[in-house]
Amino acid sequence: MRQLIVRRLLQTVPLLFFVSVVCFFMIKLAPGDPVLSFVTPNMHAEDIERVRHNLGLDKPAYIQYFIWLKELLQGNFGYSLTNHQPVLDQILERLPATAGLMGSAIALAVLLAIPLGLLAGANRNRWVDKLINFISYIGISVPLFWLAILMIYLFAIKLHWLPSMGMRTIGVESTADVIKHGVLPCTVLAFGFLTSYVRYIRSSTIGQLKEEYVQIQYAFGASKTTVLFRHVMKHVLLPVITLLGMSMGDLVAGAIVTETVFSWPGIGSLGMTAVRGMDYPVIMGITLFSSLMLIIGNLAADILYSFVDPRIKLTR
Structure with missing residues (x-):
């Protein structure tokens, strides 16, 4: 297991390098010019070129990349081109908001998906399975931004039950207020995760119910619920x-x-602002940070496999 962790961590370096190269040059190929954010009607061409030089955008793309990579290797993610704030500080400042929202949505989706997927797989082609599949197909087909707008219209505008945007009410510093603001975005995101999770769990349940150990448990007199929730x-x-x-x-x-859509002050909205302003240091920082977390997540999944299924550990 230790060798697996070391090998995967060593593979992270070339992978992140590849991601950074692709992301950087895709940004450079995209239409738009970050200098336009600083241009005013009274500026002359010399002033515009001076701004471009001060931002380091007058150099060739590959030189800009190596300058950025050199700063990154020294632990400096760079500074935003629009607000001149350190990129890493902005990411870490918004990370709790995004992690709290996404973590709650994923946890809620998993808690609901496991019993629903097991129920659908155990009742294949029955009305329960068809109903859960119908809801899953709706979740897969409906764009989340449309669902978000619909829920804002229903619960915020029409019923006035929940706030429509932001993370806090101005002047209110309480956990209950944050939870109230997070209900709508968390529900929308959880619904998006739930539909995918249910499909995977349903398919796995159908396959497991055909295994011999299930028939053996039935032969010993175990009930369907016991087999489903204790063994499958x-x-x-x-x-x-x-x-x-x-x-x-x-x-x-x-x-x-x-x-x-919900004006949630997280990394996602920071990334959207950076894309609109062609703020490539912020885009690069968010991309690398997300890639690193994805790699760590896959490594953690491999480690958890060995605890859930000891056969995987023996094979390795």
């Missing part, structure tokens, strides 16, 4: 662990569109 669920956890590992990147990057 252990094997169903494997795809759930995979999905959780893949979701680690979302804990950092967050749901960009959802955070923007």
